Amino acid sequence: MKIWLDGALRDIESARVSAFDHGLTVGDGIFETVKALDGKPFALTRHLDRLTRSARGLGLPDPDHDEVRRACVAVLEANPMPLGRLRITYTGGHGPLGSDRGDQGPTLLVALGETTRRPDSTAVVTVPWTRNERGALTGLKTTSYAENVVALARAHQHGATEALFGNTVGRLCEGTGSNVFVVLDGQLHTPPLASGCLAGITRALVIEWTGARETDLPQDVLSRAEEVFLTSTLRDIQAVHRVDDRELPDAPGPVSAKAMRIFDERSAHRLDP
Numbered sequence: 001m002k003i004w005l006d007g008a009l010r011d012i013e014s015a016r017v018s019a020f021d022h023g024l025t026v027g028d029g030i031f032e033t034v035k036a037l038d039g040k041p042f043a044l045t046r047h048l049d050r051l052t053r054s055a056r057g058l059g060l061p062d063p064d065h066d067e068v069r070r071a072c073v074a075v076l077e078a079n080p081m082p083l084g085r086l087r088i089t090y091t092g093g094h095g096p097l098g099s100d101r102g103d104q105g106p107t108l109l110v111a112l113g114e115t116t117r118r119p120d121s122t123a124v125v126t127v128p129w130t131r132n133e134r135g136a137l138t139g140l141k142t143t144s145y146a147e148n149v150v151a152l153a154r155a156h157q158h159g160a161t162e163a164l165f166g167n168t169v170g171r172l173c174e175g176t177g178s179n180v181f182v183v184l185d186g187q188l189h190t191p192p193l194a195s196g197c198l199a200g201i202t203r204a205l206v207i208e209w210t211g212a213r214e215t216d217l218p219q220d221v222l223s224r225a226e227e228v229f230l231t232s233t234l235r236d237i238q239a240v241h242r243v244d245d246r247e248l249p250d251a252p253g254p255v256s257a258k259a260m261r262i263f264d265e266r267s268a269h270r271l272d273p
Contacts, residue, residue: 001079001111001112002074002075002078002079003015003075003109003110003111004071004072004074004075004108004109004110004111005017005107005108005109005110006107006108006109007067007108009074009075009078015109017091017107017109018094018107020094020095020096020097020102021091021092021093021094021095021107022091022092022093022094022095022101022102023089023091023092023093023107023143024091025095025097026095026098026099027142027143027144027145027146028058028060028091028092028095028099028101028143029058029089029090029091029092029107029142029143030051030054030055030058030060030089030090030091030140030141030142030143031051031087031088031089031090031141031142031143032047032048032050032051032087032088032141033085033086033087033088033233033234034047034072034085034086034087034088034233035083035084035085035086035233035234036076036081036083036084036085036086036112037082037083037271038082039076039077039080039081039084040076040271041072041076041086041271041272042233042267042271042272043201043205043271043272043273044069044072044272045272046201046204046272046273047088047201048063048065048068048069050141050199050201051063051068051088051090051141052065053140054140054141054142055090057137057139057140058092058137058140058142060090060092060106061105061106063090063106063108067108068088068108068110071088071108071110072086072088072110074110075110075111075112076112079112081112081114083114083115083116083117084112084113084114084115085112085113085114085115085234086110086111086112087109087110087111087112087113088108088109088110089107089108089109089110089111089143090106090107090108090109091106091107091109091143092106092107093105093106093107094107115234118234118235118236118238119238120238120239120251120252120260121238121239121240121241121251121252122160122161122162122230122238122239122240122241123158123159123160123161123240123241123242123243124155124160124161124162124163124164124175124228124230124240124242124243124244125154125155125158125160125162125163125164125243125244126163126164126165126166126219126222126243126244127151127154127155127163127164127165129147129150129151129165130165130166130167130168130173131165131166131167131168131173131174131195131196131197132167132168132196133167133168133169133171133173133194133195133196134168134196135196138196139193139196139197139198139199141198148176148177149176151163151165151176152176152177155176160242162175162176162177162178162230163175163176164180164222164243166219167195167196170218170219171191171195171216171217171218171219172191172195172217172218172219172221172222173191173195173196173197174191174195174196174197174198174200175230175232177232178200178230178231178232178235179191179197179198179200179202179203179230179231179232180228180229180230180231181206181212181228181229181230181231181259182217182221182222182225182226182227182228183225183226183227183228183253183255183256184221184224184225184226185226186226186255187213188210188211188212188213188255188259189212189213189214189215189217190203190206190207190212190213190214190215191214191215191216191217192214192215192216193214194216195216195217200231200232200233201233202231202232202233202235202236202237202263203231205263205266205267205273206231206237206259206263209262209263209266210258210259210262212259222243222244222246223243223246226253226255227239227240227248227251227252227253227254227255227256228240228243228248228251229251229252229256229259229260236260236263236264236267237256237259237260237263239251239252239253239256239257239260
């Protein structure tokens, strides 16, 4: 396995980040997960644009898109696989043991792991913790992910693969690593960015390609929605067949199945939509 770290490909045994890296000590970093199909990244331009938005939100220097692209190509060529999870991590770099940043510049790390296509449907649970739609990190894809680790562990304990959050005012928000869509009266809806959810790449494509509406939704919409599905880089579109104790036995339903078909067709046509 070859990993890109600070300007060069390295063996996994020699790729080491400083113990004083701000991404490690205080979670001062951002990341993107990119789907790679037969060595080709999907929607890389959109991911790089979001990486820059996240960097600016944290006050980090803009990442060099050309360098990140070179790193992605090098890692993909060095590690051939049919379906991969390409992870781009960009941190505040070497810093003091506190919230102040150092002056040695950011760390760029690109790694790749093999994965498999997800099942067509899955189970989810809701969790009692909330997303803060007004927080300093709202809408940024940061490495401060411990909240998601805890929630996802709760989901696994209940036989599910994702946990869904509401926000501080009781509106539906997002999953630990996914966006959520619901069908009401045959119409597709997803929470707006104002709910505090991440501007998911797959979410944006589904809205563009299906005409789904951004709608402020109460969290209890999950108890009455006709269909529910998740979107994310590696899930693409994945139907939900159980929310907590509520079964949706016909998942994927007709609206979800149509969205899945549209996404598969459009994404196959363009690797960088």
